[in-house]
Amino acid sequence: MATTEFGQTVRRWRDRVSPEAAGLPAGGQRRAAGLRREELALLAGISVDYVTRLEQGRASHPSEQVVEALGRALRLTSREREHLFHVAGLVPPGQGTVPAYITPSVQRMLDRLTGAAVMVSDATWTVLLANPLYTALMGEPRGKERNAVWRTFLGSGGNRVRHSPQSQRALEIAQVSGLRATANRYPSDQRLHRLISELRANSTRFAELWDSGVMGHFETAQKTIDHPQVGVVTLDCDLLSVAGSDLRIMVYTAEPGTDDAERLALIGVLGTQSLVGEAHP
Structure with missing residues (x-):
């Protein structure tokens, strides 16, 4: 019953979110004003x-991570998010766990950062949201590689991003230090402990780094990226925090x-073409 209600709720809320509101291209003629399944999945x-x-109610017991991700994609309010957890048969994450909720106001701010590649992560450095330009620039991490620390130490x-031995060490120290903090x-967050x-x-x-107690922090810097289609692009990388949400x-x-600005714009065009080409009514 809950699973059927969950599916119906997702479908209903998907229909009310326009691609423009989600920061996606409209993609020509559409049967309905809302998001396509392909776009919601993306x-x-x-x-x-x-x-x-x-x-369709053919999948049962969606995980907390899936429900949270769907809530963000559907631009839900805090009360709607709680309802989505309840119809999924889950208890919304409470105090003591790492926040993963992006408020509509923060979402609107992110939508207005046009021309920038933007990624939002929680305090464990797990990707919560990436705009199409960021995905086109960096690729789309999947599974455990959505967590930047896991990707650094155990990834493929x-x-x-290019790294010298010095910058790689600085990154590792900053990530371990940040994860320890x-x-x-959030001492009761079981996913974090796992x-x-x-x-x-x-x-x-x-x-070795964890046991050493080493301390470090992230610094604003330029990053050089090897893009598979456009080649080398060097960009300014800034890290912002959202007060009260630990994002x-x-x-x-x-x-x-600059030439790098032209390359970044080209990456955006290539990414948009890919998205439109993959979407189906």
């Missing part, structure tokens, strides 16, 4: 098949009128 970081099965090595703020345990068990480097917003921009 925004939530899950497969189109899974969205279909959820809406597909990171497009997050664990201190992430740390997996990293310590499977990465000697992570365990991190990473913004990549280029100085107007």
Whole structure:
């Protein structure tokens, strides 16, 4: 019963969100004003098949992460988000756990950062949202690689950002230090504890840094990215925080009128063409 109601709720709310409101191209003629399943799947970081099965009631017991991602993609208010958790048969995350809710006001601010590649993560450095330009620039992380710390220490090595030995070490120290601080703020978050345990068990480097108590922090810097279609692009990378929500917003921009600005714009065009080409009514 709950699963059927969950699917119906997702479908109803999907129909009310326009692609423009979600920061996506309209993509020509559409049967309805709302998001297509392909677009909702893209925004939530899950497969189109899974969205279909959820809406049709053929998939049961969506995880907390999936419900949270769908809530963000559908631009839900805090009360609507709570309702979505309840119809999924879940209890909304409460105090003591890492916040993963992006308020509509923050979402509107992100939508207005046109021309910038923007990614939002929670305090564990797990990607919550990435705009189409960021995805076109960096690729789309899936599964465990949505967490930047896991990707650094256990990932497949597909990171497009260039690193020297010095910058790689600084990144590792900053990530471990930040994750330790997050664990201190949210001692009852079981997902966070599982992430740390997996990293310590499977990465000697992570365990060494974690046990050493080393401290570091992220600094604003330029990043050089090797893009598979456009080539090398160097961008300014700024890290912003949202007071009261413990979210991190990473913004990549280029100085107007430069070759890098042209390359970033081209990446955006290529990414948009890919999205439109993959979407179906």
